Amino acid sequence: MTLLAKINLTRESASAKFHLDLEFNIPSDGITALFGPSGSGKTSLLRCIAGLEENAIATIRFKNDLWQSHDYFLPTHERRIGLVFQRQNLFPHLSSKQNIEFAEKRVSSALYNLNVDSVIDNLEIEHLLNKYPAQMSGGEQQLVALARTLRSNPALLLMDEPLSSLDDPRKNRLLETIKDLNKKHGLPIVYVTHSVDEVLKIADHLLVIEDGKLSVNKPLMEAFEDETINNQVWPHIGAVIEARLTSQTTEYGMYKFEFQGGNLWLPDSNKGIDFKTRLVIFARDISIALSNHTDTSILNKVQAVITKIQEDMNPAFLQIHSKAGPNNFRALVTKKSFNTLELETGKSIWLQIKSVAIST
Amino acid sequence: MDFSSSDLTAIGLTLRLAAIVTVLLVVLATPLAWWLARTQSVLKIPISVITTLPLVLPPTVLGFYLLIAFSPRSAVGEMLNLLGIGPLPFSFTGLVIASMIYSLPFVVQPIQNTFSEISTQALDAASTLGAGPIDRFFSVVIPMSKQGFFVAAVLGFAHTIGEFGVVLMIGGNIPGETQVVSTQIYTYVESLDHKSANALSVLMLLFSFVILLPLYTIQHRGGRGLTLFRVQK
Numbered sequence: 216m217t218l219l220a221k222i223n224l225t226r227e228s229a230s231a232k233f234h235l236d237l238e239f240n241i242p243s244d245g246i247t248a249l250f251g252p253s254g255s256g257k258t259s260l261l262r263c264i265a266g267l268e269e270n271a272i273a274t275i276r277f278k279n280d281l282w283q284s285h286d287y288f289l290p291t292h293e294r295r296i297g298l299v300f301q302r303q304n305l306f307p308h309l310s311s312k313q314n315i316e317f318a319e320k321r322v323s324s325a326l327y328n329l330n331v332d333s334v335i336d337n338l339e340i341e342h343l344l345n346k347y348p349a350q351m352s353g354g355e356q357q358l359v360a361l362a363r364t365l366r367s368n369p370a371l372l373l374m375d376e377p378l379s380s381l382d383d384p385r386k387n388r389l390l391e392t393i394k395d396l397n398k399k400h401g402l403p404i405v406y407v408t409h410s411v412d413e414v415l416k417i418a419d420h421l422l423v424i425e426d427g428k429l430s431v432n433k434p435l436m437e438a439f440e441d442e443t444i445n446n447q448v449w450p451h452i453g454a455v456i457e458a459r460l461t462s463q464t465t466e467y468g469m470y471k472f473e474f475q476g477g478n479l480w481l482p483d484s485n486k487g488i489d490f491k492t493r494l495v496i497f498a499r500d501i502s503i504a505l506s507n508h509t510d511t512s513i514l515n516k517v518q519a520v521i522t523k524i525q526e527d528m529n530p531a532f533l534q535i536h537s538k539a540g541p542n543n544f545r546a547l548v549t550k551k552s553f554n555t556l557e558l559e560t561g562k563s564i565w566l567q568i569k570s571v572a573i574s575t
Numbered sequence: 576m577d578f579s580s581s582d583l584t585a586i587g588l589t590l591r592l593a594a595i596v597t598v599l600l601v602v603l604a605t606p607l608a609w610w611l612a613r614t615q616s617v618l619k620i621p622i623s624v625i626t627t628l629p630l631v632l633p634p635t636v637l638g639f640y641l642l643i644a645f646s647p648r649s650a651v652g653e654m655l656n657l658l659g660i661g662p663l664p665f666s667f668t669g670l671v672i673a674s675m676i677y678s679l680p681f682v683v684q685p686i687q688n689t690f691s692e693i694s695t696q697a698l699d700a701a702s703t704l705g706a707g708p709i710d711r712f713f714s715v716v717i718p719m720s721k722q723g724f725f726v727a728a729v730l731g732f733a734h735t736i737g738e739f740g741v742v743l744m745i746g747g748n749i750p751g752e753t754q755v756v757s758t759q760i761y762t763y764v765e766s767l768d769h770k771s772a773n774a775l776s777v778l779m780l781l782f783s784f785v786i787l788l789p790l791y792t793i794q795h796r797g798g799r800g801l802t803l804f805r806v807q808k
Contacts, residue, residue, distance in 0.1 A: 267699050291702035292710075298703040300696055307697075308718045317714070321705035367704045 216278045218243045218371070218403070222263045224271040235259050235271075237429040243278055243371070245419030246397045246404045248435070250411075250448065256427040257407045261373050264405065265298050266291040277371055292321075297369030299377045304360035305348040311359045312344040318367035329400060331365045337392055338362055353380030358389070365396075372396070372404045378413070390416050411449045415495050423448060439543050442525070442536075450528070453498035454544045460490040469514075476540020477517040479571050492573050500569040501546035503535060505556055507565050515568040519544055521560050524553075537564060582775060584751050585759040592667070592755060593735040596674045600682040600731050601724065603675070608683050609716070612690035630680045638744025641673050645745070665747045670755075673745040674735045682731040689723025690716065726790060733786045737779070 217240050224235040235256045241247050249257050263271045266283065275283040282289045305314045338358045348356055357380055364372065374393070378386045394417045396402045408414060414421065414435070421438045423431035431444055438444045439455055458472035458479065469480045472494060479494060486492070507516055519537035527534050533553050535546045544566055548558070558564070578586070611623060629637060644651045645663035655663065663669030693716060701711045717724075739757040746753030748762060756775055763772035 262699075265699075265703060267702065290707070291699070292705050292707050294703075295705075296703055298700070300700070303694070303696060304700055306700070306715060306719070308721075317701075317706075318704045321710075323705065363704070369703075 216243045217241060217276075218247075218264075218278075218405070219274070219276040220260075220264060221274040222260065222271055223273065224259060224263060224268055226259070226270070233259070233427065235263070235427040237424065237427070239422060239429055239432050241420055241422065241432065243403050244401070246394065246406055246417050247420040247422060248414040248418035249405055249407045249422045249424065250409065250414055250431075251424040253409060255424045257409075257424055258375055260424065261298070261375055261405065261407055264371075265296050265373055266294055295368070295370040297364035297367055297372045299357070299360055299364050299372070299374045301376045302353055302380050303348075303356070305356050305363070307348050310345055310347050311340065311351070314348075314359060315344075315363045315366050318363045322366070322368045329365065329368050329402060331396070331400060334392060334396060334400065335362045335365060354382065354385055357381060361389075361392075369402070372402050373407075374404060375407045376409070377406075378408075393417060411452070415449075415452070415455055415493060445545065446528075451497055451499070452495065453501045453546060454494075454496045454542060456494045456496070456542050458492060458494050460486055460488055460492070462488070474540065474542060476519075476538075476542050479515045479517070479568065481571055481573060495572045496544075496568055496570075498534070498545050498547045500571075501544060502567045502569070503546055503548055503552075503556065503558070504565045504567055508567070511567065513567045513569060515571065517544070517566045517568065519564055519566050521558060521562045521564060524558065524560060535564075537566065539566070578774060579771070581750055581754075582756075582759060582771070585754050585756050585775075586778075588667075588751065588753075589736055589755040589757075592670060592674060593732045595671055596678060596735045597682075597728050597732045599671070600675050600678060601686075601728055604679065604682040604686055604727065608686035608690055609712075611683070612687045626683050627680045629677050634677065634738065634740025635744055637677060638673065638741040641669075641676070641741070641745050645669055645672075664745060665749060665753060667746075667752055670742060670746040670753050673741050674738060677738055677741045678731045678734045681734045682727045685723045685726040685730065686720065689720040693719050722793060725793075729786055729790055733783060737783070 219240045221238040222235055226233045226235075233256065237260070249260065251257050259268060262268045263273055264275060266275075266289065272285070273283050274285070275281075277294075280289075281287060282294055305311070306317065309317060338361060340355075340358050340362055343351060343355055343359055346355075351359070357377060361377070378389060381389060390413065393404065393406070397404050397417075406413070406417065418435045421431055421433055421435045421444075422429060423444070431438060431441075431448070433441070433444075436455070436457065438448075439452075445452070456474045456479075458474040460470055461473045461478075462471045463469070464471075469482055472479050472481060472492070474494075481494075504516075507518070517539045519539040521535060521537045522543075523536040525534040525536065527547060531549055532547045533550055535548050535553075535558060537544045537546070546566060548556075607626070611619060611626070642664055643649060645655075646652050647656060647662045652662065660668070663672065697715055697719065698711055701715045706714060736755075737757065739761070742753065742755055742758055743761070746755075746758075748754050748758045754762075756779060760772050760775045760779075763769070763775070
């Protein structure tokens, strides 16, 4: 099952001419991150999928339903999409409760039923229900807007940088909620963002759009094998690993995460055994040793084989690419150390990892 | 201050005229205002100008042409006659139609202003929540424009009550049929009955003050109020 889109849109204003011309066919079950710099056409693309760009010449098919083709146009209100804008989603003349009821009243299809009561409870908006949008902060409005969208029983959720008005703790909590919506409730999501952090946290699939054109269309984990993507999209990331929490030492309060190719110890995790997560390591936090040192404070060491050596943007450094199991690592090493260690492709090394972040 | 029975008839007729004109105008101006607020057609500018014309034209000019148009021998007059309407000159119906044209800009402008302030995003949000075009208009556009409608109705009503030139041209000054307060005052002045003219004039003055009061109260409270003729972007 896929979301297929072929879109051609030209928009001209007095000052600028913008052209969106792209085509993709992406899995319709996960979370797709639509990534790109501002002005690249992310929002326009989302609006085309929603049927809000009247001038778009497009073919859009979601699963088995044709939404648009050269001679067919299913209007937005019949597409069963939910759309959360960057800000000011709510109707100013209605209270939060009435905003949500606006959506509930218009649910017509019984085809598919999203049971999201628990998700909405988690948003903790009870105390906001009688408030009007003007009486709430931007972040609070976003929570209500998400609840409203979910109540409209969408088959596809489109989100346009929905977290930009939220503070960090709330942002992280809502990211988890969004992930749950997909993983537990099966709601497909297309998520527009220009934050690498958000992409790494929730995306299963990655679309990168630059200047109206699609430059990347890949499952996220595969995207890490592509140097161009690595250099352009996340130049600071050393590795992203899908790992599973396997054990915990009570003595030191550490948690062991296993992945194909090694394991990593992390402090503090509030999750239980078997929790699957993505671990993010920055390239500058990886150093290289030729043997498994035991006289070091660095706890996390992963044995890997060098696959490629490349120039870095900083001429004093080299990027050392290596593989442990199926996972790719990228370390930054000075040319001086590189010569001292006599590194070369095929050589077995130990990656010493100073810090690891759990992405969700 | 006491009013003669012909004064009371004129007052009643004036209120009836203003009420009918206001209701009809609000209903008819709404689609026009919507079109003007949203269209990108090249016709927008000429239509806007035509809509605003009654504001600057001398009422006599407007009244003169309406009189010509309504005359039973004109094409419009003959058509109306065939439809069983008419003759319109010197009738209450004729007065209603003339007043509607005369007060049109006062009703269209405030509604158009609030319509153009409604963000596309609000309408888009409504679409994604399953609201079709008509549903969107009644559940989002109208409630979000309440203040504009209020201003439009008040101004349309007040302006209709205050008109004189068009009434005289098209309606004559027939008691019970087309004699309104303003023309009644004119009659009194003509016959040098300043006392009666003053009684009605004071009434008009008080009425106008009272009716404009809420508009400025809204504005004072941070609402839109009386921002009548803004140039549309």
